[in-house]
Amino acid sequence: MPVWLDPVSDGGTPMVRALQVATKVVTAWTARFRDSFPPIVINLTDGVSTDGDPRQAAAALRSTRTDDGQVLLFNVHLSGGPVGEVAFPSSAKSLPDAYATMLFEMSSELPAQLAEAAGVAGYRIGPGARGFLYNAKAVAVTEFLDIGTRAVTPGGLNELTAGTG
Secondary structure, eight states: OOOOOOOOOOSOOOHHHHHHHHHHHHHHHHHHOTTSOOOEEEEEEOSOOSSSOOHHHHHHHHHOEETTEEOEEEEEEOOOOSSOOEESOSSSTTOOSHHHHHHHHHSOBOOHHHHHHHHHTTOOOOTTOBSEEESOOHHHHHHHHHHHHSOSSTTTHHHHHTTOO
C-alpha cells in the first residue's frame, strides 16, 4: 500500500547545530575505527542557516579524520531558484547566490575514487570538483547519494558482486 507524504516546511534550518552533532558522532566513530575510510557526511539543506554561520562548524567536522584522511562533507542545496542544476562543480562561478557559494566552499573535494564514480555516472568532473549539488532534480539527488555512499569501486555494488551470483 503506497504511503504519501505532503512536503511541508515548518521552522528553521539549524545547520550549525546539525554540523556540531555530526562532528560529535563522527569524532566518536573515527576514534574507534582509525584505520577505515573516513566518514562521509551528506547535508541536504535549503542553504539558509538560521542558527548562525555554519562555516566554522563545517571546518571542525572536516578536520576530524581517520588514518586514511579527513571526514568528507558533501552538500545538497535544494532550491527553487532560477539557475538550473549544478553538479560537482570545481568553482563557485556558476552559482547564483551567497548561500550556494557558502555551501560549495564548505564542501569537500571529491577523492579520486568518488570522482571516478561520478564520471562513470555521466557527470563531468573537473580538477578540484567538490561534493556539491545545487538545484537538482530527484534523479540527480539519488545519484549523488549513491556516489557519496558507494563502496570504493567506481561501479559500486554491482562491481563488487559481479560473478558472485
